[in-house]
Amino acid sequence: MTQNQGKHEPLLAVHSVDEFVFGVPDLEVARHFYSSFGLDARDERGALALYTFGHPHRWARIVRADTKRLLWLSLGIYADDLARYEEHLAAQGAERIAPPSGAGTDGLWIQGPDGLAVQLRVAEKSSPSQPSPREFPPESANVGRSPSRSKAQAARPLYLSHILLFSADVDSARRFYEDVMGLRLSDKSGSVIAFMHSPHGSDHHLIALAKSEGLGLHHSSGACLPSTP
Numbered sequence: 001m002t003q004n005q006g007k008h009e010p011l012l013a014v015h016s017v018d019e020f021v022f023g024v025p026d027l028e029v030a031r032h033f034y035s036s037f038g039l040d041a042r043d044e045r046g047a048l049a050l051y052t053f054g055h056p057h058r059w060a061r062i063v064r065a066d067t068k069r070l071l072w073l074s075l076g077i078y079a080d081d082l083a084r085y086e087e088h089l090a091a092q093g094a095e096r097i098a099p100p101s102g103a104g105t106d107g108l109w110i111q112g113p114d115g116l117a118v119q120l121r122v123a124e125k126s127s128p129s130q131p132s133p134r135e136f137p138p139e140s141a142n143v144g145r146s147p148s149r150s151k152a153q154a155a156r157p158l159y160l161s162h163i164l165l166f167s168a169d170v171d172s173a174r175r176f177y178e179d180v181m182g183l184r185l186s187d188k189s190g191s192v193i194a195f196m197h198s199p200h201g202s203d204h205h206l207i208a209l210a211k212s213e214g215l216g217l218h219h220s221s222g223a224c225l226p227s228t229p
């Protein structure tokens with residue numbers, strides 16, 4: 001830290017993917033999928049709310065929609081940064097939008113890449129500020145690192161590590177997440193894929209972008225302890 005005495009200034013960046021909201025035609029199919037994935041899928045106001053066991057944060061909501069699609073993305077910022085973000089968005093020429101139907105009105109809503117509605121909202125930092133716990137079998141035990149399927153224990157994700165979004169223009173989307181959201185590039189391959197992290201601390205990537213025909217949610221991923229029952 002420098003002359004800022006431990007404050008976040010002048011760094012202005014989102015610190016977490018606070019929540020993503022995804023529409024699907026059948027919530028029961030989604031419940032089976034995410035429960036099998038090891039998530040705590042709860043009914044909340046007609047939506048399926050996704051939690052990790054033992055963690056209070058709600059990482060995502062799955063809602064009914066005609067087609068499977070990403071509806072909006074809520075990114076977490078520090079309370080001290082809200083006013084600064086208002087100025088920053090104006091300076092960047094970011095388009096402010098009304099909240100999508102069913103979304104909260106708090107925070108700042110922005111038109112994101114590929115037509116994605118993006119919300120900046122004050123939230124507790126939920127992305128990891130330090131590496132996740134790891135546990136590997138010893139390399140010298142003359143056994144593979146991965147157990148056989150019959151011995152594999154149920155996965156229990158600890159937190160949301162990252163999401164990977166499809167984009168029709170990865171370079172343009174990357175510039176949005178860099179210039180407007182404050183994320184930083186971790187790695188990329190041409191204009192095909194880019195991995196971005198938060199300078200406030202996150203895993204290798206908080207958001208990744210992959211070339212496709214347009215917007216989509218490729219996957220969400222969380223860190224697990226292999227031995228967690």
Ligand SMILES: [Fe+2]
Binds near residue numbers: 164220
């Ligand atoms: Fe991933």
